[in-house]
Amino acid sequence: MDYGVLCRVNGDNAYALTISDDYAKIERFGAYKILKDAQTQVNPNSTNQLQAVCTSVGGQRAVHLELWVNGQKAIETTDRDSPLPTGTVGLVVGIYQTKRASVAEFDNFVVRL
Secondary structure, three states: OEEEEEEEEEOOEEEEEEEEOOEEEEEEEOOOEEEEEEEOOOOOOOOOOEEEEEEEEOOOOEEEEEEEEOOEEEEEEEEOOOOOOOOEEEEEEEOOOOOOOOOOOOOOOOOOO
């Protein structure tokens, strides 16, 4: 199971910034692509504070993406190939093929522009 934050959501297109067992990942939905993944020392089965940053750079020609977990930067990358334009935000839970119940709770969801 993984969970996290979506940004620049527009139809099927979005960036997903997620954590799972010892991993953080930044993906692009729509024309699907893993932009970056990295090992991290986060326990996804405990309470975690997530902060996602999605910022236009280079005059809208790129999107810089960061995922912070419990006040520490877990992963970052910049999408220069096919950056998504502005969109909305959301939350995501991926369950893949788990054989056990998957539960994620979100609270205090705040968006700052």
